[in-house]
Amino acid sequence: MTRRPRDGARHDGLDSRPVPHSPAVEVHGLVKRYDGRAVVDGLDLTAAAGAVTAVLGPNGAGKTTTVECCEGLRAPDAGTVRVLGLDPVADGRALRPLVGVMLQDGGLPTGVRAREMLDHVARMYATPLPTDELAARLGLDAFARTTVRRLSGGQRQRLALAVAVVGRPRVVFLDEPSAGMDPQSRLAVWELVRELRDDGAAVVLTTHLMEEAEDLADLVVVVDHGTVIARGSVPELLAADVDPRGAATLVVQADADVDPGGLAAHLGAAFTVERRSGSTLTVTGPVVPATVAAVTGWAAARDVLVTRLDLGRRTLEDVFLDLTGRSLR
Numbered sequence: 001m002t003r004r005p006r007d008g009a010r011h012d013g014l015d016s017r018p019v020p021h022s023p024a025v026e027v028h029g030l031v032k033r034y035d036g037r038a039v040v041d042g043l044d045l046t047a048a049a050g051a052v053t054a055v056l057g058p059n060g061a062g063k064t065t066t067v068e069c070c071e072g073l074r075a076p077d078a079g080t081v082r083v084l085g086l087d088p089v090a091d092g093r094a095l096r097p098l099v100g101v102m103l104q105d106g107g108l109p110t111g112v113r114a115r116e117m118l119d120h121v122a123r124m125y126a127t128p129l130p131t132d133e134l135a136a137r138l139g140l141d142a143f144a145r146t147t148v149r150r151l152s153g154g155q156r157q158r159l160a161l162a163v164a165v166v167g168r169p170r171v172v173f174l175d176e177p178s179a180g181m182d183p184q185s186r187l188a189v190w191e192l193v194r195e196l197r198d199d200g201a202a203v204v205l206t207t208h209l210m211e212e213a214e215d216l217a218d219l220v221v222v223v224d225h226g227t228v229i230a231r232g233s234v235p236e237l238l239a240a241d242v243d244p245r246g247a248a249t250l251v252v253q254a255d256a257d258v259d260p261g262g263l264a265a266h267l268g269a270a271f272t273v274e275r276r277s278g279s280t281l282t283v284t285g286p287v288v289p290a291t292v293a294a295v296t297g298w299a300a301a302r303d304v305l306v307t308r309l310d311l312g313r314r315t316l317e318d319v320f321l322d323l324t325g326r327s328l329r
């Protein structure tokens with residue numbers, strides 16, 4: 001991939017189109033209604049060149065609708081959307097060579113063979129990525145002659161990603177890029193996303209994988225009920241989540257089901273004990289060395305082996321659940 005400075009400008013002489021680039025994506029007050037119901041409701045979003053912006057949110061929060069408005073696939077009912085300074089609907093033709101899109105369902109024609117599809121799309125661009133290299137990196141060679149309709153879900157995703165990035169886009173929208181992928185493919189996808197970012201592209205991805213966001217995102221935007229409820233880098237979101245009383249959470253996993261009420265009574269009123277799953281509890285409170293000893297002593301007295309003790313940092317998933325609640329959408 002051509003190295004580009006992090007400001008997103010190309011200095012390789014291949015492409016002299018002037019492209020405004022900071023921020024690459026700007027969404028202000030976006031509203032999108034279906035049947036009179038606002039599924040996106042005054043949403044603001046900016047995504048910078050040379051950065052990965054991860055949009056998180058529960059099912060139905062409005063992530064895909066927002067991204068589809070940025071891709072020019074849906075017209076907003078109110079608000080403004082600008083991609084590289086242009087209107088994705090009105091300026092769709094100008095944006096097409098500059099923007100890569102990976103839709104949630106792949107969005108590829110089903111009768112075409114995988115490799116033919118990639119080569120066909122590559123031919124539409126002046127300076128595509130070398131398709132042999134891209135196909136090898138994403139493991140497309142194993143199913144090069146298979147039609148899209150017969151690809152597995154993960155294979156289809158990998159092809160859709162290759163198609164989205166083959167034109168060296170300056171802005172890439174990836175809707176759940178690694179959904180349904182095996183761990184090997186996921187690592188390959190993450191590596192590719194990092195390179196796109198380092199080459200100066202603005203990468204906007206939606207994901208339900210907190211690990212993916214933690215690993216890749218420079219900026220995390222949490223959307224719920226069609227609006228942004230939190231934004232920041234992962235460290236910022238985790239720091240904002242620190243309990244001002246200095247409470248910590250100790251995750252206790254045992255080799256048998258354990259009773260949170262019993263442990264809570266043992267530790268005293270300063271601690272909250274909750275069941276995370278049958279054999280895993282969380283202890284929240286002013287954890288000190290004696291607390292850890294009390295937990296393991298309590299377990300030992302019941303002939304229960306503590307198999308994991310994790311004091312620590314809360315994860316992005318903890319923050320996400322606190323922000324969006326635990327009820328199903």
Ligand SMILES: Nc1ncnc2c1ncn2[C@@H]1O[C@H](COP(=O)(O)OP(=O)(O)OP(=O)(O)O)[C@@H](O)[C@H]1O
Binds near residue numbers: 058064
């Ligand atoms: N074409 C449509 N017509 C009517 N309602 C729609 C349409 N597209 C989406 N919706 C509704 O809009 C809401 C937001 O959908 P959207 O796909 O944007 O959510 P999402 O955050 O991407 O969810 P998920 O995580 O499940 O992909 C949902 O309630 C969905 O049912």
